[in-house]
Amino acid sequence: MxxxxxxxxxxxxxxxxxxxxxxxxxxxxxxxxxxxxxxxxxxxxxxxxxxxxxxxxxxxxxxxxxxxxxxxxxxxxxxxxxxxxxxxxxxxxxxxxxxxxxxxxxxxxxxxxxxxxxxxxxxxxxxxxxxxxxxxxxxxxxxxxxxxxxxxxxxxxxxxxxxxDNLSLIYNKTLFDKAGLDYPDENWSWDDFRDAAKTLTDPASNTYGYGYSVSGSEETTWQFWPHLWQNGGEILSDDQQTAAFDSEAGVEALTFLQDMAVTDKSVYLDQTDTKFGQLFASDRIGMITSGPWQLYDLVKAGTDYGVTVLPGTDGDHQTVSxxxxxxxxxxxxxxxxxxxxxxxxxxxxxxxxxxxxxxxxxxxxxxxxxxxxxxxxxxxxxxxxxxxxxNNENAQKARPTVPGYVNLSEAIGSAISQVLQGQSDPAEALKAAAEKANEKLGDSK
Known part of the structure; x- marks a missing residue:
């Protein structure tokens, strides 16, 4: 097969x-x-x-x-x-x-x-x-x-x-071995993840610890949902009529990614949705979050990689499917x-x-x-x-299927992209995105 x-x-x-x-x-x-x-x-x-x-x-x-x-x-x-x-x-x-x-x-x-x-x-x-x-x-x-x-x-x-399908953490064994780091496992926390990304990053060789899409597409958005859920946040209100991602939990989750991207400079910010996978395959990025579709390219490229669950908070390793x-x-x-x-x-x-x-x-x-x-x-x-x-066992929540989700995704995807590129504050960006999303969610009532 x-x-x-x-x-x-x-x-x-x-x-x-x-x-x-x-x-x-x-x-x-x-x-x-x-x-x-x-x-x-x-x-x-x-x-x-x-x-x-x-x-x-x-x-x-x-x-x-x-x-x-x-x-x-x-x-x-x-x-x-x-x-x-x-x-x-x-x-x-x-x-x-x-x-x-x-x-x-x-x-x-x-x-x-x-x-x-x-x-x-x-x-x-x-x-x-x-x-x-x-x-x-x-x-x-x-x-x-x-x-x-x-x-x-x-x-x-x-x-x-x-x-x-689901998102899992894929790590580059070549870069981990070079940095003298233990491979990620099911016990990894967000702090473990951030520390490893910093160690893996080498500006001299344009090597990054982690790759993330900042195209503003659904690729940008769905990479964020596990962080939100693991931190206790929700995408929508209980009645699914209004955005809820601009909560304290959402701001904390986005601030964490901002710290990695802007403060640590350990994240390759991909404008294309596809280049981060190619760079990972060629030993230029230490970690990506992706799914089964990625493995064909990695095997074909001969990349020495490993797979584990997503880093979590307090033992919560939820993923998105x-x-x-x-x-x-x-x-x-x-x-x-x-x-x-x-x-x-x-x-x-x-x-x-x-x-x-x-x-x-x-x-x-x-x-x-x-x-x-x-x-x-x-x-x-x-x-x-x-x-x-x-890892499907960690797919505990369903991505919303409400008609206004496409517009919600565009709004928060744009906000995440701005924040990770140092162009916006997490709280302000998520608040503005929620207001924009609510306009379209209201249209679908």
Whole structure:
């Protein structure tokens, strides 16, 4: 098996790409389902056709087509009409919006986690809460962040997790050995992290202890969320109507990063979102926070690296995850509803997931897959992948899926960039960002 970086599904990192699509259909508020009434009584043996938009291309699409065909062979009355759904994953939301209006939407669709609130608000999704609570589903094997993403308001469960990821600390062993430093581990605190970054930094050779994006994109923003959460802060208020990141906890977290960047000058400030990874691979940066998609490039470059959990506070090593989902939709047909659920339940089981997610180099969906032979093979090829999989346990909170999140991300991303470049005060920058975010969050009420 080969890790394919082009197949990664990093919903958080791609928020900038899907922002326009989200804004274009920010009010998917249709209620009820038009069209003819389907089967009102379940008949598990009746012929049924379900439609699925996979959002996949290339090898991932080939694999899921084989799995769908296998499911059809096992259930001769079921036909799965499977397609990518759109020319790119980013276009699926707009395609779904048009389908809701014309009553031509699928039974199942891949979706970025960022879309979950809008999909639930459409009135077209199924609520499978009672079903996933059944013991045989083993719902607890999905990470908490993944479970929360398919439960955007906490009132309904609109599908299953499809792909998970998280941020872990990746360190350059060559630079650590040169500096005579012990490698980072699961006991590292923020102070340990800062001290190591200072020691690793060498202005004479343009070597930095840490790399951070200051492009103002979602890359800038989601790198900050673990610091906020570990310090006791929250992104939004409890009712998700106003920004809460400008709290004392948020100011302290951003001040910590400012001290590293401005006072210590130990942070490479990347304007591109991509160069810090390249510099790390060439032994110019000692530490980065990244995910499984980074490992392919590091192995290819021959970089001597290690992986561990993020540095924490008081033993809290929370990370951030960008789960994508399989959304299930209601056509008022008991047979389609039943078999749509059964197929996605089957597809996301540990037995099938090792043949799809694990096979294409993504992290396993379920904790039970970490001990599988298939995942062991991938982890042997890409060291640290097993640590990233275990780190899903630290993905305790879901990134908000409220419609105004894109604007919130832009506001705080810009604030973080200004602060780390010494152009703004943390408290003032976060306050201004919260006010700007609240304007758009208010628009989405």
């Amino acid at each position: 080969t890790y394919h970086p082009q197949l990664k599904r990093t919903g958080l990192k791609r928020t900038a790409l899907v922002g326009a699509a989200i804004a274009a259909v920010s009010a998917l508020t249709l209620t009820g389902c038009g069209g003819q009434q389907g089967a009102t009584t379940l008949d598990k043996d009746a012929p049924v056709t379900i439609t699925m938009w996979s959002g996949q291309t290339d090898e991932a699409q080939d694999l899921i087509e084989k799995l769908a065909a296998e499911f059809e062979d096992e259930h001769s009355n079921v036909t799965i009409e499977l397609s990518a759904g759109a020319s790119s994953t980013e276009q699926l939301l707009q395609k779904l919006s048009a389908g809701f209006a014309g009553n031509s939407y699928p039974d199942i669709s891949y979706a970025f986690g960022a879309w979950a609130s809008q999909l639930e608000a459409s009135g077209r999704t199924l609520d499978i809460t009672d079903k996933v609570n059944e013991p045989d589903v083993q719902w607890e094997e999905f990470s908490e962040a993944a479970r929360k993403t398919v439960q955007p308001t906490g009132e309904k469960t609109i599908g299953f997790p499809a792909i998970v 960008g789960p994508d989902i399989w959304a299930l939709f209601d056509h008022k047909d008991a047979n389609r509803e039943y078999w749509s659920y059964e197929f996605v339940k089957w597809l996301t089981s540990a037995e099938q997931d090792v043949r799809w997610n694990v096979a294409i180099g993504n992290l396993p969906l379920r904790s039970s897959e970490v001990d599988s032979e298939e995942f062991a093979e991938q982890a042997a090829q890409y060291p640290g992948l097993e640590i990233m999989a275990a």
